[in-house]
Amino acid sequence: MLVRHWLILLALAIMGAALAWAFWVALGGYEGKRLAELAAARVPESGVSNPVTAVLLNFRAYDTLLELAVLLAAVLGIWSSGAALPGYRQAGEVLAGLVAWVVPLLILTGGYLLWVGGHAPGGAFQAGALLGAAGVSLRLAGRAGAGLPPESVLRLVLGLGVLVFTLTGLALAILGAGFLTFPPGLAKWLILGIETAATLAIGATLAAAYVGGYPSAAILGRSDHGGPRS
């Protein structure tokens, strides 16, 4: 037991040393042109003026595609771990009234963050998180399906981010631009299209994660198209 204790401490010390080294290198141990300068210089070519979106959706779009694939894999893992629990009991009048106000506001703010992500802080992940929060609010207020659409539609929405992202990349590759290499003139609209699909997929993924298991038809059927996504 004592040996294990010391081993854990040793592992932590090694990890701490590695982090300190990485921090030092990031602060100035590296000579030469920094990546941030290179990226910032080429933001005007990316189709968006927010440097974060330019990096996430254009310069390293491949990474973001894989992040969406990770989210999809997470939902598949949750679905295969068992059936979803039945939801909470129906909310009282005050909570139901609050949710009826909050959910439309969350959807509206999500749409705003998605659009504003092109030139100011925001973007698909933040917008998707708000849609997911709308689903969580609905489930807490007694809608067991968290406002998710019926399963056939839900499956499509969950895969939509990866699907649109990959199809866009493949189409560009076939047209000769290279996989996920956006031509500057079209970049803005391609990025917006991918982000819209990603937002829907992320929102549905997070809400489905909160439902916490494979949702039966009874759970999803009860939502009668009143949810944030349909």
Place this chain on the structure above:
Amino acid sequence: MLLAFDLLLCGTLIALAIAALTSREPRRGVILFIALGLLLSLVWARLRAPDLAIAEAAIGAGLAGALLLAAARRASRQQSSSGQGLSDPKGGD
């Protein structure tokens, strides 16, 4: 003035992290983790990373908190139902 605020922020952040990690009750730990996420989003804002601040508040504190709370609820429910199933009261962990 801002330096004092930053130091206070860092100190509270570390204290919350330790409190969340050492909490014996999962529910309490999760609530401390949510508070940590909200403060962390303030830290991102101070570091002039508003994108990360929004993501941290929405995903790190909000959705991860909701997921962890649901998981803690489910875990404690499973524990109590398995505890009831045992006839021997000493049979728990």
